[in-house]
Amino acid sequence: EVQLVESGGGLVQAGGSLRLSCTASGLTFGDLNMGWLRQAPGKEREGVSCISWNGVSTYYADSAKGRFTISRDNAKSTLYLQMNSLKPEDTAMYYCAAALNCSDYKGGTYWGQVTQVTVSS
Numbered sequence: 488e489v490q491l492v493e494s495g496g497g498l499v500q501a502g503g504s505l506r507l508s509c510t511a512s513g514l515t516f517g518d519l520n521m522g523w524l525r526q527a528p529g530k531e532r533e534g535v536s537c538i539s540w541n542g543v544s545t546y547y548a549d550s551a552k553g554r555f556t557i558s559r560d561n562a563k564s565t566l567y568l569q570m571n572s573l574k575p576e577d578t579a580m581y582y583c584a585a586a587l588n589c590s591d592y593k594g595g596t597y598w599g600q601v602t603q604v605t606v607s608s
Contacts, residue, residue: 489513489597491583496602503573503606509566509583509599517561522546522587522595523568525579525604534592535581536568546589550576573606580604 495507507523522537536557537546545557556569566583581602584595 489585491585491597491599493581493583493599493602496581496604498605498607499573501573501575501606501608504569504571505573505604507568507570507581507583507602507604511564511566511585511597514585514597516559516564516585517541519586520589521559521566522584522589522592523557523566523581524584524592524595525577525581527576527579530579532582534587537587537589537592538566539589544589570604573604575606575608577604578606 490512491509493509520539523535524532525535526532535548535551538557538559542559554572558567581604583599586596588594
């Protein structure tokens with residue numbers, strides 16, 4: 488059974504930081520592009536960041552550039568998203584996804600269970 492278990496979400500004040508983690512099991516993590524998407528209330532889901540299977544290539548939405556850093560540890564089958572300088576507009580449900588197409592955040596064969604990020608002003 489494939490599982491993507493997310494952690495690290497929570498409530499933080501604007502300007503603060505959070506680190507999301509997504510630990511995978513039941514799949515060949517090191518072979519797959521991985522990414523983070525989010526969905527805010529009343530909005531469509533959007534891609535936030537993606538990383539290639541070997542960690543060489545990273546991709547960021549304009550809203551995340553300069554503030555968020557995606558990384559992965561293939562030995563631990565874990566994906567990370569370090570989020571700094573958080574803004575209220577970053578408030579959303581965050582999903583990790585496996586086997587994403589990093590060019591358009593589509594594909595996503597497997598999905599995490601979601602973690603809520605709330606940024607207060």
